[in-house]
Amino acid sequence: MLNRIARFLLTEQRLAEMGYRLETQEDRDALLPVIEFLCEPNHFGVIPPPKPAMKNIADWWKKIPPHLPKESNPPRDHFGASVMTAKKCIPLLDGMALGYTIFSCADVHVRTNEDGSQMEVVSGPFLSGASMHDLIQLGGATSPTYPGPAIKFHNPWIIKTRPGYSTLFLPPLNGFEEDRFTCLGAVVDTDTYAKQVNFPGVFHKKGFDGDILAGTPLVTAIPFKRSEVPTEVLTRIMHSAEKLNVGKIERQQNSRSHVYTGELREPRK
DSSP states (O other): OHHHHHHHHSOHHHHHHTTOOOOOHHHHHHTSOSEEEEOOTTTTTTSOOOEEGGGGOOHHHHTSOSBOOGGGOOOBOTTSSBOBOGGGOHHHHHHHHSSEEEEOSSOEEEEEOTTSOOEEEEEOSSOOOEEEEOGGGGTGGGSTTTTSOEEEEOOOOEEEEOTTEEEEEESOTTOTTOOSEEEOOEEEOTTTOOSOOOEEEEEOOSSOEEEEOTTOEEEEEEEEEGGGSOOSOOOOOOOHHHHHHHHHHHHHHTTSSOHIIIIISOOOO
16 A cells, blocks of 8 residues: 555656666566467357467377387497487477467368369358468469469467567478478567468469368467567687587486486476
């Protein structure tokens, strides 16, 4: 109560001189979610919601055994243990788990002719799942979609980020199972652009006549703070202390397993 009365009677400068910590806009912004996904009331519970990318790890990676199979008489590492596969590569997993997966909102039927120069896209009556970008919009003969148009997936979700944060949209990392299309990467200032962001993509299949079902992964959305992304490239010769640290890490790796995962990597929440 005293703080509230003092705030009313005194100027902010005088309050600061008296030792009061004043709430700033940055303080208020820090209470907001880094990212949230909004949709129309009649879409909520009907269209597939975004999910943490960890829930959409590529199937090919999930199927890999953690170690080379014993029946193949595999080589051993320098500790005498079975050689690990990419399943044990934590940086690979961390990359695929970063961000949020956005899925196609509705079933879409796509038909292309034998040379890929023509495309037909049909959605159901409730919600249009996709349309097309004319070939000329992507440069005509130099377009990655040439000789056909680009497919454009419609996204009913509005992505809203904390002030100062943008969203990077990428095809799902290492999601090589999807061979029909690849959405284009982009960055949107989603703190100010309070509107749906659609996802144009290259359709790879010629002579295709089939469905892209609702719930098909389209992109990974990764929020980031714009002011913390450097715009210049800095190259230099390493200091002697840095070179010594490289040698130290090498010695650690030669004396025990899982140095990066167990000692150097920051635990994820």
